[in-house]
Amino acid sequence: MTQKKNNVTKDIHYYQKKFWKLFFYGLGGIFLFFVFANFGLFGSMPSFDELENPDSNLATEIISSDGVILGKFYRENRSPVKYEDLPKHLVDALVATEDERFYEHSGIDARRTFGAALKLGADGGASTISQQLAKLLFHGEGSRFILFRMVQKVKEWIIATKLERQYTKNEIIALYLNRADFVNTAVGIRSAAKVYFGKEPRDLTIEESALLVGMLKNPSLYNPVREKRKQLVFDRRNTVLAQMVRNNFLEPEAKKILEKKPIVLDFNPESHTDGIATYFREYLRDYMKKWVKENKKPDGTEYNIYNDGLKIYTTIDSRMQKYAEEAVDEHLRNLQAEFFKAQKNNKNAPFSKINEEETDKLMKRAMKNSERWRMMKAQDKSEEDIIKSFDVKTDMRIFTWKGERDTIMTPMDSIRYYKHFLRSGMISMEPQTGHVKSWVGGINYKHFQYDHAGQGARQVGSTFKPFVYATAIEQLNMSPCDSIIDSPFTIPRGRHNVTETWTPRNSDGKYRGMINLKRALANSVNTVSAKLIDRTGPKAVVDLTHRLGVTSSIPEQPAICLGAVEITVQEMVAAFSTFANKGIYIKPQLITRIEDKNGNIIFEAIPESHDVLSQDIAYAVVKLMEGVTEDGTGTRLRWGGAGFKNYGYKFTNPIAGKTGTTQNNSDGWFMGFVPNLCTGVWVGCEDRAARFRTTAMGQGATMALPIWGLYMDKCYKDDKLNVSKEPFERPENITVKVDCWKAVKDTLDFDQDVEEFNF
Structure with missing residues (x-):
């Protein structure tokens, strides 16, 4: 025993x-x-410097002049927000749901960790907010291999405790919310608030904050956009609300009200092809790619526009940009319907006045410029096989003015289909500062990526004529009130380097006899423009046009007076703005300043300007162009007309402008300005052979002018924009005769009703 x-x-x-x-x-x-x-x-650990400055990978923000984020450049769509800008209920929801003892532990919650270990993780993990932040910052998703996962977990614990020593609790909350992925292009709480609810985090309601916090457990599973997940997301949101009650962050009575509320999203996915000012943003992207090469960081390295968190403050006004896009959309929807009607009996639609061989060349060129061609070439496909593929019907999603539509057609048919669409370019600028206030490069960036505002130069037609008249006033001391005979006119071969005899004709085939310059420009009389350039010489007109900021190559030929010159909308707006700005040219300005992620100013714009004309001559040209909207091709602005539709705007204030229509109605223009805003509009198809067959529909007064009218009408209705309705400022002691009515009245030596004179 x-x-x-x-x-x-x-x-x-x-x-x-x-x-x-x-x-x-x-x-x-x-x-x-x-x-x-x-x-x-077991693998590298973050250094002190890395903990102090974790890799932020912040999106660059494009900010409008009125403080609205127009878009971002990013590989990860994330913009930081300070703790002070987070609503208290969002922080409460996060702590209550993800880490109840967040303010008590030092990075690791021993009680939760021990409990999770006993249950072998059956009730979920025990990661604190600090641990989750460590994972987000330094190693991402955990490994599925148990040994590697254990190593990662230990590293998380170590990093979490270091983060707790390095940052305050509030800073950890902000860092975590700024790093969390909310799917659908939203990384960080600021992007999430914008994408799902169209607002800043500080403006989130309690139930909206609860929904976003609920997503953190599994963003893909609790994706509120997916219809099949709506009930799951609803229940998860209410679980967060219950956690807030449990932790005394929310009253039970308030929870009962909030948990009954439906989920209401204002979903705004932020992609490079969606949203406002898409064409402007892409133009700015190209600008910034060049800028970073010329403006280095203090250490000599280049800024990265995708992850350095720059803030680009632009001159664009988000309200005016919205009005511009709406105006283009409204008019071109209507005009496109008329264009489709006009093509019904055209066997070669949408092309006019070109033969089968020319059409074939045009289509083949488009085929070889297509994305499909480039992709198949990259796959080493033979040219013969590639061409055959363009005649094979395939599933595709196409653009329509009623939204995208799924259909089946051959790639070649889709090319011809897209050739039917009218495009537009539009820019609005403040003459006194050069600040570009709105920029529309086309009708839909996703489907039509060519920018017709800053990238595409098109023939300007009669909008070139004010440059001819300005040269005549400057070189020949003429005035708007001087008269000239509208009659047949010929420039013989050899004169001004003309290789063949040139006899321009008026568009209506009529001649008006004696006419003053103001009325001649108002009615876009071709023979008068030809006589003026004959007197000044083409070189003087070309020189002035270049001084007005036009960089295009312009031949020194008399025919340029009718506008057979290709210029961008951007350069035309800058040139016309010079007349409104008393003869001083200011280069269009897109950016006011750029800041780094810490708010330091790294670039501040300095306007570029130079004198072009005297104040007197500039004002005389303005008075000339006022005649266009008073008694000429632009009078539709006074009664809302568009040729085939009445839009209802009725402007009574002084407006200077000029319509333009190119040969065969391929391009329609309208350039118009008031004292503090100049706007240019171009409308046409991608190919000049695609066009209206009648001038009634294809002229600038029908194609482009209504967009200007719709846009200005919207701007005038927004009192905060302060767009001027005042007369243009008249120079003191002006030496150029501009009061044509008074000039005629003073020459009359007999009584009669002077109203019969139309000037």
Whole structure:
């Protein structure tokens, strides 16, 4: 019996010794594991500098002059927000749901960790907010291999405790919310608030904050946009509300009200092809790619526009941009319907006045410029196989004015289909500052990526004539009131380098006899423009046009007076703005300043300007162009007309402008300005061979002018924009005769009703 007792005692002591030995070995092993992990034996650990400045990968923000984010350049759509700008209920929801003892622990919640270990993770993990931040910052998703996952977990614990020493609790909250992925292009709470609710985080309601916090558990699973997940998201949101009650952040009565509210999203996915000012943003992207090469960081390296978190403050006004896009959309929807009607009996639609061979060349060129051609070429497909593929019907999603539509057609048919669409370019600028206030490069960036505002130069037609008249006033000391005979006119071969005899004709085939310059420009009389350029010489007109900021190559030929010159909308707006700005040219300005992610100004714009004309001559040209909207091709602005539709705008204030229509109605223009805003509009198809066959529909007064009218009408209705309705400022002691009515009245030496004179 005694022997048995001794054996039992021996066994107990033996196992006790073994237990404590294993325990201390285990503790020692864990200690060494942590030490080795801390020193990087199991992979690198973040240094002090990395903890102090974690890789932010911040999106560059494009900000309008009125403080609205127009868009971003990013590989990860994330914009930081300070803790002070987070609503309290959002922070409360986060702590209540993700880490109830967040303010009590130092990075690791021992109670939750021990509980999770006992249950082998059956009730979920025990990661604190600090641990989740460590994972987001330094190693991403956990490994599925248990040993690697254990190593990662230890590293998370170490990094979490270091983060707690490095940052305040509030800073950790802000860092975490700024890094969290909310799917659908939204990374960080600021992007999430914008994408899902169209607002800043500070404006989120309690139930909206609860929904976003609920997504953190599994963003893909609790994606509120997916219809099949709506009930799941609804229940998850209410779970967060319940957690807020449990942690005394929300009253039970308030929860009962909030949990019944439906989920209401204002979904605005932020992609490069969607949203406002898409063409402007892409133009700015190209500008910034060049800018970063010329403006280096203090250490000599280049800024990265995709992850350095720059803030680009632009001159664009988000309200005016919205009005411009709406005006283009409204008019071109209507005009496009008329264009489709006009093509019904055209066997070669949408092309006119070109033969089968010319059409074939045009289509083949479009085929070889297509994305399909480039992709198949990259796959080393033979040219013969590629061409055959363009005649094979395939599924595709196409643009229509009623929204995208799925259809089946051959790629070649789709090319011809898209050739039917009218495009537009439009820019609005403040003459006194050069600030570009709105920029529309086309009708839909996703489907039509060519920018017709800053990239595409088109023939300008009669909108070139004011440059001819300005040259005549400057060189020949003429005035708007001087008269000239509208009659047949010929420039013989050899004169002004003309290779063949040139006899321009008026568009209506009529001649008006004696006419003053103001009325001649108002009615776009071709023979008068030809006579003026004959007197000044083409070189003087070309020189003035270049001084007005036009960089296009212009031949020194008399025919340029009728507008056979290709110029961008951007350069035309800058040139016309010079007349409104008393003869001083100011280069269009898109950016006011650029800041780095810390708010330091790294670029501030300095306007570029130079004198072109005297104030007197500039004002005389303005008075000339006022005649266009008073009694000429632009009078539709006074009664809302568009040729085929009445839009209802009725402007009574002084407006200077000029319509333009190119040969065969391929391009329609309207350039118009008031004292503090100049806007240019071009409308046409991608190919000049695609056009209206009648001038009634294809002229600038029908194609482009209504967009200007719709846009200005919207701007005038927004009192905060302060767009001028005042007369243009008249120079003191002006030396150029501009009061044509008074000039005629003073020459009359007999009584009669002077109203019969139309000037």
